[in-house]
Amino acid sequence: xxxxxxxxxxxxxxxxxxxxxxxxxxxxxxxxxxxxxxxxxxxxxxxxxxxxxxxxxxxxxxxxxxxxxxxxxxxxxxxxxxxxxxxxxxxxxxxxxxxxxxxxxxxxxxxxxxxxxxxxxxxxxxxxxxxxxxxxxxxxxxxxxxxxxxxxxxxxxxxxxxxxxxxxxxxxxxxxxxxxxxxxxxxxxxxxxxxxxxxxxxxxxxxxxxxxxxxxxxxxxxxxxxxxxxxxxxxxxxxxxxxxxxxxxxxxxxxxxxxxxxxxxxxxxxxxx
Amino acid sequence: xxxxxxxxxxxxxxxxxxxxxxxxxxxxxxxxxxxxxxxxxxxxxxxxxxxxxxxxxxxxxxxxxxxxxxxxxxxxxxxxxxxxxxxxxxxxxxxxxxxxxxxxxxxxxxxxxxxxxxxxxxxxxxxxxxxxxxxxxxxxxxxxxxxxxxx
Numbered sequence: 001x002x003x004x005x006x007x008x009x010x011x012x013x014x015x016x017x018x019x020x021x022x023x024x025x026x027x028x029x030x031x032x033x034x035x036x037x038x039x040x041x042x043x044x045x046x047x048x049x050x051x052x053x054x055x056x057x058x059x060x061x062x063x064x065x066x067x068x069x070x071x072x073x074x075x076x077x078x079x080x081x082x083x084x085x086x087x088x089x090x091x092x093x094x095x096x097x098x099x100x101x102x103x104x105x106x107x108x109x110x111x112x113x114x115x116x117x118x119x120x121x122x123x124x125x126x127x128x129x130x131x132x133x134x135x136x137x138x139x140x141x142x143x144x145x146x147x148x149x150x151x152x153x154x155x156x157x158x159x160x161x162x163x164x165x166x167x168x169x170x171x172x173x174x175x176x177x178x179x180x181x182x183x184x185x186x187x188x189x190x191x192x193x194x195x196x197x198x199x200x201x202x203x204x205x206x207x208x209x210x211x212x213x214x215x216x217x218x219x220x221x222x223x224x225x226x227x228x229x230x231x232x233x234x235x236x237x238x239x240x241x242x243x244x245x246x247x248x249x250x251x252x253x254x255x256x257x258x259x260x261x262x263x264x265x266x267x268x269x270x271x272x273x
Numbered sequence: 274x275x276x277x278x279x280x281x282x283x284x285x286x287x288x289x290x291x292x293x294x295x296x297x298x299x300x301x302x303x304x305x306x307x308x309x310x311x312x313x314x315x316x317x318x319x320x321x322x323x324x325x326x327x328x329x330x331x332x333x334x335x336x337x338x339x340x341x342x343x344x345x346x347x348x349x350x351x352x353x354x355x356x357x358x359x360x361x362x363x364x365x366x367x368x369x370x371x372x373x374x375x376x377x378x379x380x381x382x383x384x385x386x387x388x389x390x391x392x393x394x395x396x397x398x399x400x401x402x403x404x405x406x407x408x409x410x411x412x413x414x415x416x417x418x419x420x421x422x423x424x
Contacts, residue, residue, distance in 0.1 A: 003375070003376065007373065054335070054350045054353075055350045058347070058348075058349075058350075058353070058355055062356070063355065063356035064356070064358075066348065066355070067347075079278055082278060083278075129348075130337065130348060130372075133335040133337075133348055133350070133373075134335070134373050136334070136335065137334030137335045137336070138334070138373075140333050140334040141309075141333070199344060202344075203344070203345055203347075203357070203358065204358070205358050213344075218341075218342075223341035238344070239341065240341070240344055242344070
């Protein structure tokens with residue numbers, strides 16, 4: 001039961017870090033609660049689907065289907081988060097004034113409604129599928145459903161607790177400054193996701209000449225510990241980054257930084273009082 | 274913005290694929306998962322070569338093959354198999370494990386330079402590995418097929 005709890009906790013932990021930050025960072029975007037619920041629903045449903053079709057997915061592309069799929073999820077989530085960040089930057093003034101344009105913006109597609117849903121769904125999807133498969137596996141090998149359910153609940157609750165603490169913690173320390181800390185965190189999250197995605201492509205055999213390991217920092221922080229898992233979700237930490245991963249990480253980080261820093265000349269918008 | 278970002282990423286991808294090396298057949302190694310254990314649990318491979326691991330999951334339940342040092346993770350449904358490409362590896366030991374059954378599913382890949390891999394089967398130097406995995410009697414030594422025209 002304890003081992004089940006641990007596995008579930010670790011998977012949930014990675015999910016809640018991303019979801020918690022996204023939720024905290026998108027404070028003030030109208031209708032975000034609906035997006036969030038949609039994202040959760042989609043993510044859970046998606047996890048079940050991916051779990052069922054794991055073999056089929058793997059068989060694609062000469063057996064590298066899973067790698068491409070994971071890379072796709074990570075790149076897509078990155079794109080959506082990136083777009084949401086840029087949107088928030090552009091509309092910072094309106095958001096600060098709690099300006100809410102109901103209906104109109106959603107209809108014109110200008111609100112990052114589905115972006116937020118997709119980000120949350122994608123964040124849940126990958127690890128969620130693993131949780132589903134793990135649970136099914138445990139049942140199939142005869143572990144008592146009661147013991148599994150108990151372990152599952154403990155792990156899940158522990159993970160969610162971490163998420164809740166993180167969310168409210170972030171809300172507290174988030175400043176009223178022009179670009180909140182949570183948004184900066186997301187920049188690192190995106191960079192990490194892009195690097196991770198590229199890592200999966202390397203696993204599939206792409207970028208061979210740049211797939212060599214540049215350094216090994218396991219003496220400092222080994223992969224697989226809770227701390228490194230946390231850092232992996234937050235900033236994309238890996239103890240053995242490959243050259244292409246470092247390149248992509250740096251490119252993403254600096255591109256986002258410059259886009260956000262210098263794209264932010266909000267047009268004068270007449271704010272109806 | 275989103276479109277631009279995606280185009281840039283795609284362009285980068287496209288360009289880099291051409292940069293990668295030539296395609297040649299990798300040496301293939303089979304590992305089986307049975308009763309939540311890897312068989313063989315220790316695999317010797319030549320360093321500096323691309324290796325293709327084919328992991329068969331003979332258990333009815335899924336397993337996740339994972340290795341931090343090899344930077345690979347892959348879920349394998351019960352009764353299914355997965356292909357994992359690794360290498361070229363530097364000399365050393367590369368532990369891997371089954372994330373869903375970590376207590377029993379463990380193993381390692383040991384990469385040695387070709388000229389130090391002699392014909393001995395099954396054994397490995399005790400000094401080689403610093404991991405807590407015990408040498409198993411079913412360790413497999415893999416010898417690279419002779420390369421045409423080289424050396």
